[in-house]
Structures are given as C-alpha cells and as structure tokens.
Amino acid sequence: MGSGASMQSVDRARQDIASEAVSRPGEPPQDRLIAVAAGLEVEAEVHDGVLKEPPVLEIDRFNLWYGTKQALHRITMPIPLNKVTALVGPSGCGKSTLLRSVNRLNDLVQSVRITGDMRLNGDSIYDPRMDVIELRKRMGMVFQKPNPFPMSIYENVVYSLRIDGETSRGVLDEVCEMSLRGAALWDEVKDRLQDSALGLSGGQQQRLCIARAIAAEPEVLLLDEPCSALDPIATGKVEDLIQELRGRYSVLIVTHNMQQASRSSDYTAFMYLGRLIEYGATTDIFTKPVLRETEAYVTGRFG
Amino acid sequence: MNSESLPRRRARSGHANLTAHGEPWVWLTASSLALAIAMIVGLLSLIAWRGLATFWPVPLELVTLADGRRVFGEVTEREPLEPTTAAIAGHPGRRLVRTGDFDASGNHFEWIDDTLIADISQPEWATVVERLDAGRLHGIPRRLRHGDRVVAEGSVDVGEAFAREHPIARGRLLRAVWIDKHERGELQRQRHAARLAVVQAGLDAGAGSQRQSEAERRERQLAGEIERREQTLDEETAKLRGENAGWVVEFETASGASVPVPLDGIVRAWQPNRLSLAGNLGVYLSRWGEFLGDDPREANSAGGVFPAIWGTVTMTLIMAIFVAPFGVLAALYLREYAGRGPVTTAVRVAINNLAGVPSIVYGAFGLGFFCYVVGAGIDDVFFKASLVADGQPTFGTGGLLWASLTLALLTLPVVIVATEEALSAVPNSMREGSYACGAGKWQTIRRIVLPRALPGIMTGLILAMARGAGEVAPLMLVGVKKLAVELPVDGTFPFVHPEREFMHLAYLIYDVGFQSPNSQAARPMVFTITFLLVAIIALLNVTAIWLRSRLRRRFVSQHF
Ligand SMILES: Nc1ncnc2c1ncn2[C@@H]1O[C@H](COP(=O)(O)OP(=O)(O)OP(=O)(O)O)[C@@H](O)[C@H]1O
Ligand SMILES: [Mg+2]
Numbered sequence: 001m002g003s004g005a006s007m008q009s010v011d012r013a014r015q016d017i018a019s020e021a022v023s024r025p026g027e028p029p030q031d032r033l034i035a036v037a038a039g040l041e042v043e044a045e046v047h048d049g050v051l052k053e054p055p056v057l058e059i060d061r062f063n064l065w066y067g068t069k070q071a072l073h074r075i076t077m078p079i080p081l082n083k084v085t086a087l088v089g090p091s092g093c094g095k096s097t098l099l100r101s102v103n104r105l106n107d108l109v110q111s112v113r114i115t116g117d118m119r120l121n122g123d124s125i126y127d128p129r130m131d132v133i134e135l136r137k138r139m140g141m142v143f144q145k146p147n148p149f150p151m152s153i154y155e156n157v158v159y160s161l162r163i164d165g166e167t168s169r170g171v172l173d174e175v176c177e178m179s180l181r182g183a184a185l186w187d188e189v190k191d192r193l194q195d196s197a198l199g200l201s202g203g204q205q206q207r208l209c210i211a212r213a214i215a216a217e218p219e220v221l222l223l224d225e226p227c228s229a230l231d232p233i234a235t236g237k238v239e240d241l242i243q244e245l246r247g248r249y250s251v252l253i254v255t256h257n258m259q260q261a262s263r264s265s266d267y268t269a270f271m272y273l274g275r276l277i278e279y280g281a282t283t284d285i286f287t288k289p290v291l292r293e294t295e296a297y298v299t300g301r302f303g
Numbered sequence: 304m305n306s307e308s309l310p311r312r313r314a315r316s317g318h319a320n321l322t323a324h325g326e327p328w329v330w331l332t333a334s335s336l337a338l339a340i341a342m343i344v345g346l347l348s349l350i351a352w353r354g355l356a357t358f359w360p361v362p363l364e365l366v367t368l369a370d371g372r373r374v375f376g377e378v379t380e381r382e383p384l385e386p387t388t389a390a391i392a393g394h395p396g397r398r399l400v401r402t403g404d405f406d407a408s409g410n411h412f413e414w415i416d417d418t419l420i421a422d423i424s425q426p427e428w429a430t431v432v433e434r435l436d437a438g439r440l441h442g443i444p445r446r447l448r449h450g451d452r453v454v455a456e457g458s459v460d461v462g463e464a465f466a467r468e469h470p471i472a473r474g475r476l477l478r479a480v481w482i483d484k485h486e487r488g489e490l491q492r493q494r495h496a497a498r499l500a501v502v503q504a505g506l507d508a509g510a511g512s513q514r515q516s517e518a519e520r521r522e523r524q525l526a527g528e529i530e531r532r533e534q535t536l537d538e539e540t541a542k543l544r545g546e547n548a549g550w551v552v553e554f555e556t557a558s559g560a561s562v563p564v565p566l567d568g569i570v571r572a573w574q575p576n577r578l579s580l581a582g583n584l585g586v587y588l589s590r591w592g593e594f595l596g597d598d599p600r601e602a603n604s605a606g607g608v609f610p611a612i613w614g615t616v617t618m619t620l621i622m623a624i625f626v627a628p629f630g631v632l633a634a635l636y637l638r639e640y641a642g643r644g645p646v647t648t649a650v651r652v653a654i655n656n657l658a659g660v661p662s663i664v665y666g667a668f669g670l671g672f673f674c675y676v677v678g679a680g681i682d683d684v685f686f687k688a689s690l691v692a693d694g695q696p697t698f699g700t701g702g703l704l705w706a707s708l709t710l711a712l713l714t715l716p717v718v719i720v721a722t723e724e725a726l727s728a729v730p731n732s733m734r735e736g737s738y739a740c741g742a743g744k745w746q747t748i749r750r751i752v753l754p755r756a757l758p759g760i761m762t763g764l765i766l767a768m769a770r771g772a773g774e775v776a777p778l779m780l781v782g783v784k785k786l787a788v789e790l791p792v793d794g795t796f797p798f799v800h801p802e803r804e805f806m807h808l809a810y811l812i813y814d815v816g817f818q819s820p821n822s823q824a825a826r827p828m829v830f831t832i833t834f835l836l837v838a839i840i841a842l843l844n845v846t847a848i849w850l851r852s853r854l855r856r857r858f859v860s861q862h863f
Contacts, residue, residue, distance in 0.1 A: 105735055110643075137741030147732040150755045160740040163750070196856075212740065 047280030053080035140213030203234030354834025375557035442554030630718030666777025669709030701782030725759020
C-alpha cells in the first residue's frame with residue numbers, strides 16, 4: 001500500500017506543520033493527516049446520514065492504550081442497525097484494535113487500558129457489571145487469519161451452541177446446515193461433516209469461521225479482513241454472503257480492498273493513526289467525500 | 304549469460320559457497336545422529352542377542368583332562384591365554400565351562416586350559432537336569448527307580464520312562480504346592496482375621512469386655528474348624544508327596560559318581576547333544592514359558608520372573624495414572640491461570656530443578672513421608688489391630704502404592720514441563736476464536752486447548768513412563784523386594800492390596816546381576832531380564848505413541 005513512503009513524508013513535514021499549528025491555535029490545520037501525525041486533536045467528519053440511522057452499537061469517546069502507546073483516540077461513531085459498515089485505513093491504524101474492543105477481546109491483553117464506552121443496543125459494554133461472556137455471545141467475530149478449532153467441521157460450526165449446553169441433535173443439525181449454507185460452504189462439506197476442520201483449504205476454513213460466527217445468530221457480526229487469505233473466487237463467495245446478511249445482521253467489516261468496501265458496504269469509516277477521519281454513506285465516501293484526504297485514500301493515491 | 308562481462312557485485316569464495324549450501328552442517332548433524340543410532344543399535348542388539356540366546360540349549364561337552372579328571376559342561380566363553388603361554392605351548396587358549404555339579408565341586412564354572420585337555424566328546428545322552436533346588440546337574444541317566452524296584456535301566460529306557468512318569472510326578476507336586484500356597488494360605492488368613500477381630504474388639508471396647516470375649520469365642524470356634532480342615536489338607540498333601548516319594552532318577556556325573564535325583568524335583572531335563580532343531584525349539588520355548596509365567600526359584604537365579612513383570616507394569620501404570628492428571632493440572636495453572644511474574648518464574652525454575660534431584664532423594668522422601676507419615680497415619684486409624692497383633696505395619700511400610708506415588712513425584716517435572724510446552728504451542732488465535740464465541744476460560748481450555756495439546760502431553764507421559772519404569776534406586780526404599788511372590792491383586796478380599804511389597808525387573812537386574820552369590824551363572828538371566836524390561840518399556844511406549852499419532856492426525860492440518 002506504500003504506507004511506508006507516505007509515513008516518511010509525513011515525518012518530514014511533521015515538525016514545521018506542528019509548529020505552524022501551535023502558532024495559530026483555533027485555525028483548522030491544512031492537512032489533517034499531517035496534523036494527526038503531529039499528535040493534534042482533529043474532529044472527525046461524520047456525515048448526517050449516519051446519525052439518522054438507528055444504531056445497534058454506539059462507540060462513545062473511546063480511547064485505548066497498549067501500555068503507554070495510545071492506539072485509539074476518542075473514537076465516536078454509531079454503527080447502524082442491520083447495515084454493513086466498512087472500516088478502512090492504512091495498516092496499523094487501529095482497525096483490528098477497534099473491532100477487538102467491541103467484543104472486549106482486548107481484555108485478554110494484559111497491557112491494555114481504556115477510557116470511554118461502547119453501547120450495544122443501549123447496554124454499556126465496558127460497564128463493570130457487564131458479563132463479558134454473555135456479551136460475546138451476542139456478537140460473532142471472524143479473524144484476519146482463519147482459526148478453525150481442532151475438531152470436526154460439524155463441531156466447529158455448532159461450537160457456540162455446545163458451550164451453551166445445547167445437546168438436541170435436531171437443533172444442532174439444523175443450525176449446522178443453515179450456517180454452512182449461509183457461509184456458502186454447505187455443498188463443499190456436506191459429505192464430510194465429521195472430518196477434521198483442519199483438513200479444509202484456507203478459503204474453506206475462513207468460510208467455516210464465518211459459519212461459526214453466524215451460527216449463534218449474533219446481534220453484531222465483526223469481520224476483520226475476512227478475505228485477506230482468500231482467492232478471488234472465495235472472496236466473491238464471501239462478498240455474496242455479506243450481501244445476503246445485509247438487512248438481517250449488523251455487520252462491521254474491516255477491509256483493505258476499496259472495491260470490496262464500495263461494493264458491499266452501506267457505510268464506510270476512514271481511520272488514520274488511531275483516529276476516525278471521515279465516516280458516512282459508502283456512496284458519498286467514494287464519490288464525493290468531504291475531505292480531500294479521504295478522497296486521496298479511497299482512490300489509492302495515498303495509503 | 305555472459306557473466307564474465309558483468310561487474311560482480313557480490314564476492315564469491317569457495318568457502319562462502321560451501322557454507323551457503325550448508326554441506327558441513329549436513330555432515331555434522333548427520334554424523335552425530337549416526338553415532339547416536341550406532342550406540343543405541345549396538346546396545347539394544349547386544350541385549351537382544353544375549354537375552355534371546357539364554358534359553359537356547361547348548362551342547363554338553365565331556366572334557367577329559369590330562370590328569371584323568373573329567374568335566375562335564377557347557378562351554379560359555381573362550382579366550383586366548385597370555386601371549387607368552389600360548390607361544391610356548393602352541394595352544395590357542397582356554398575355555399570357561401559351566402559344570403553343573405555344584406554339589407560335588409562347590410563351583411558352577413571352571414576355566415580349563417586347552418593345554419591340559421586330553422580328550423573332548425559330546426556323549427549322546429548327556430543330560431541337563433534343572434532341579435527344583437540345588438541348581439543344575441549335568442550327567443548321563445542310568446536308572447529310574449521306584450523305591451528299590453528298578454523301573455528302567457540304561458539311558459534309552461530311562462528316557463522313555465522319564466517322559467512317561469515325570470509329568471505325573473510333577474503334576475502331583477504342583478497340586479501339593481498349590482494346596483500349601485492357596486488353600487492353606489486361605490485358612491491361615493481366616494485364622495489371622497479372627498485374631499485381628501479379637502484385638503480390634505479389645506481396642507474398641509476394652510480388654511475383657513463382652514465384645515472381646517464374644518470375639519474370642521468365635522476365634523476358638525473357628526480355630527477348631529480350621530484345624531479339622533487343615534488335617535484334611537495335610538492328609539491330601541501327604542498322600543501326594545507319598546506317591547512321589549521313592550521315585551528317583553540316577554545320573555552318572557563326570558566323575559563317575561551316581562547322583563540320585565527325586566523325580567518330582569526335576570523341573571525339566573533335556574539332552575542337548577541329541578536334540579533336533581524342533582527339539583531345541585521346544586526346550587527353548589518351554590524355558591521362555593517358565594521365565595515369563597512362573598515365580599522365581601533359587602534366589603531368583605532360575606525359574607520365572609512373572610511377579611516382577613507384573614510389578615513393573617502395574618507400578619508404571621499406577622504411576623502414570625497419578626502423574627498424568629496431577630502434572631497436567633499443575634501445568635494448566637502455571638500456563639493458563641498464573642500471571643507472568645517473578646513468583647511464576649521461580650516456580651518454573653524450581654520445577655526444572657526438581658528434574659535434576661537424584662532419584663534416591665525421592666526414595667528417601669517417599670519412605671519418610673508416604674510410608675512413615677501417611678502410611679503410619681492410615682495404619683493408626685484403620686489397621687491398628689494388625690499393628691498391635693503382629694507388630695507389623697500395613698501401610699506404614701514400603702508397598703506398591705507408595706512406590707507408585709514416589710515415582711509419580713519423581714516424574715512430575717517431566718510431565719509438567721512437557722505439558723507447559725504443549726500448551727504454549729496451542730495458537731493464541733484458537734483461544735481467541737473460542738472466547739469470541741462466548742466460551743469461558745475453562746470451556747476454552749477443556750474444548751480447545753487440552754485436546755489440541757494432548758499429543759504433546761502424551762509425549763511427556765511417555766517420557767515419564769520410560770523414566771519411571773527403569774528407575775531402581777528410590778524403589779529399594781519404598782517397597783521393592785528381592786522376593787515377593789504374593790501379587791498385589793489376588794483372589795482374597797478385598798482383591799487389591801496396594802500396600803503389598805512387590806518385585807520389579809530393574810531391581811531384579813541389580814539383585815541377580817550383582818547381589819547373587821552365583822552371579823556368573825545368573826548373568827545370562829540378567830541379559831534376559833534386561834531384554835524383557837526394555838521390551839516392556841518399548842511396548843508401553845509404542846502403545847502411547849500409537850495413541851498419540853491417532854490423536855495428532857485429528858489436529859494437524861493437512862494442507863500448507
Ligand atoms: N498486543 C499489542 N501490544 C502492543 N501494541 C499493539 C498490540 N496490538 C496492536 N498494537 C499496535 O496498535 C496499533 C494498531 O494495531 P491494529 O492491529 O489495530 O492495526 P490494523 O489497523 O488492524 O492493521 P492491519 O490493517 O495491518 O491489520 C499498531 O500500531 C500496533 O502496533
Ligand atoms: Mg488488523
């Protein structure tokens with residue numbers, strides 16, 4: 001993506017712009033990305049259309065540190081209900097971190113500290129009284145790299161039901177088939193459900209993980225670059241799947257693929273160095289973004 | 304193409320090239336592996352060869368010396384004499400002969416110089432007689448007598464008559480032994496139980512109490528009955544022994560003396576010089592059968608090692624049953640729950656150090672803690688009566704259970720370290736995937752982490768079992784005995800006796816090989832026992848490895 005080169009130019013411009021910004025407080029800096037790199041507070045450009053949608057998830061002034069290094073800065077964004085929202089931005093800008101904060105997977109990293117809050121359908125996610133396990137059951141997540149469990153395909157898909165103690169064969173069978181069909185994997189594996197999931201190809205494994213994530217009918221589906229390990233055909237299948245899920249599930253998807261974002265999402269958020277830069281309807285972001293920087297990124301001239 | 308004309312940007316030397324291709328490293332690594340393999344194969348084939356050859360019949364040679372003395376035996380070894388002696392006499396060497404007339408000469412072996420030999424022959428009817436006691440006898444059968452009546456005369460006839468009469472006499476003897484050991488033993492046990500009941504009643508209700516006198520009355524009643532039954536047993540065994548008495552085989556030994564051997568005192572007899580291949584094989588297999596299935600005789604230097612096989616296998620399995628859950632749980636806590644801090648590191652270092660503590664220290668600990676503290680405590684509460692009545696501790700001394708526990712402690716570090724290794728090899732992405740599905744920590748461990756780590760855990764267990772099965776020093780302190788033919792599992796209530804002392808193959812190697820008064824004769828046995836021990840450990844390992852590879856097949860992805 002050439003982010004290394006741009007980071008260098010950002011570095012070079014960093015000092016003078018920073019001093020310029022400091023010398024003229026109150027004035028919006030000329031280039032937001034450079035200002036962000038210089039560590040200045042920059043208001044995110046959030047379109048009105050987003051705010052009108054009923055939200056399933058509200059991220060509210062969310063900050064996150066890995067040790068002393070801040071990875072997310074005051075992220076405030078509502079995620080619309082039953083819509084597909086894409087997160088784009090250069091590598092290392094905190095997309096995965098944000099996604100992992102939603103289901104509190106970052107709790108497992110010892111050095112993480114947060115402030116601010118998120119609300120899932122009105123319930124505070126970071127409320128100390130919130131049961132993390134119950135919270136995670138309301139969400140499904142697919143990771144950047146496929147991570148099937150060391151068990152049969154069937155058991156992988158019904159994993160979340162198994163841990164809830166579901167034993168009825170009928171229910172499990174039905175959920176398994178529905179989820180695998182949903183993930184466009186059913187026809188490929190229906191004759192080998194009892195085989196090890198680790199024997200599947202990389203793309204099949206990723207679709208299996210998607211099937212696993214939708215098996216529990218989550219309120220929000222978190223997809224972290226689900227297609228980064230897939231070939232174009234498998235990618236197409238996953239995109240079709242996202243199209244099918246649209247309207248039934250609220251999906252938050254991280255992607256580096258601008259075509260994918262523009263094709264399959266309703267809303268797009270552009271992040272840079274841990275900050276939200278611009279957030280609006282996908283058509284607007286890709287055709288008439290408010291900020292030049294966003295335009296430069298989505299058209300591939302930067303990042 | 305024309306590299307000559309292009310400027311060379313990277314200097315190339317033959318040395319750099321060689322290193323880049325890694326040739327020296329291949330040779331280095333390959334040769335060290337080859338060395339290791341050579342040593343292992345060498346050791347194992349020595350053990351296998353000597354161990355397997357022990358029971359194969361060897362020809363008997365009748366050696367006549369120049370002074371007229373005659374020696375009858377198996378040649379077990381040859382070596383050259385001192386160079387000087389050999390040069391003068393022009394003879395090649397000397398030989399070690401297993402003579403088999405300990406009764407007369409007091410020796411089992413004799414070195415004979417080739418220079419002194421006048422004649423060597425292999426008499427057709429030279430017989431090896433394995434006696435129940437007093438060791439082997441080498442001789443030629445002359446006569447089979449029943450009292451004064453001569454049943455058969457001459458080697459051929461005696462051979463025939465022996466084949467007919469010997470199984471019958473042997474059957475009677477075994478029956479009598481069975482009666483003594485089991486039926487009489489059972490009566491012994493009942494008498495002892497009644498005695499214990501009296502002591503117990505005295506302890507519970509006080510001496511002279513009504514309960515005690517009641518128990519005493521019952522003991523007297525039982526004693527009468529037991530006496531009656533013992534009388535019938537006595538009659539039966541006396542009859543069996545009486546029928547055997549008087550049956551004698553006379554052998555002529557090398558010195559020409561006639562040695563009578565009771566027919567039922569002969570375990571087995573064979574004529575190696577006239578045996579066909581099938582005959583050899585028959586003797587070979589029959590001796591292996593005795594070795595694997597029978598109790599030892601003659602200070603463990605003959606007979607079988609069944610109790611030791613049994614003890615080794617049971618102890619190893621019980622040890623595995625204890626150490627596996629214990630070690631896995633400890634490792635789970637260390638790896639999955641304990642925070643990363645100086646304490647955890649210290650614990651880890653301590654565990655690694657435990658692996659280096661000499662095993663005899665574990666033995667001392669086992670004796671001091673398991674036997675003298677835990678065992679004595681158990682005795683105090685549950686086996687007080689037998690402590691008072693016999694002055695004998697039950698659990699308060701070495702036994703199978705304590706030995707297994709001691710070895711479980713000894714092998715614990717191996718299991719913990721291997722399990723930790725296996726747990727940390729489980730990819731974090733799998734754990735996160737499970738958490739993201741809403742699984743709790745324990746659910747994740749049980750359903751994802753443990754199954755995935757199982758092959759690695761099995762590896763640790765295999766190492767632990769191999770180490771435990773070959774350990775001797777600590778066992779000597781906590782329950783292994785030179786001779787303990789009563790197995791810890793038998794037909795008497797409560798059928799399992801984990802407090803009993805037991806035999807162990809590794810200890811048997813030490814005992815037979817180095818503590819036996821007759822260690823030279825026992826040496827082939829040592830090889831056989833070693834071979835057996837290695838084979839048992841290999842069998843346990845192969846089973847575990849097979850299990851592991853079955854598990855692994857489920858967890859390892861087949862694509863790249
Ligand atoms: N466990 C961690 N400990 C410390 N720093 C971390 C950790 N995980 C991520 N970071 C840092 O946080 C920042 C954001 O990382 P994140 O993984 O969220 O980026 P991303 O946007 O998902 O990048 P990519 O597109 O390459 O996946 C990076 O600078 C990264 O180095
Ligand atoms: Mg990422």
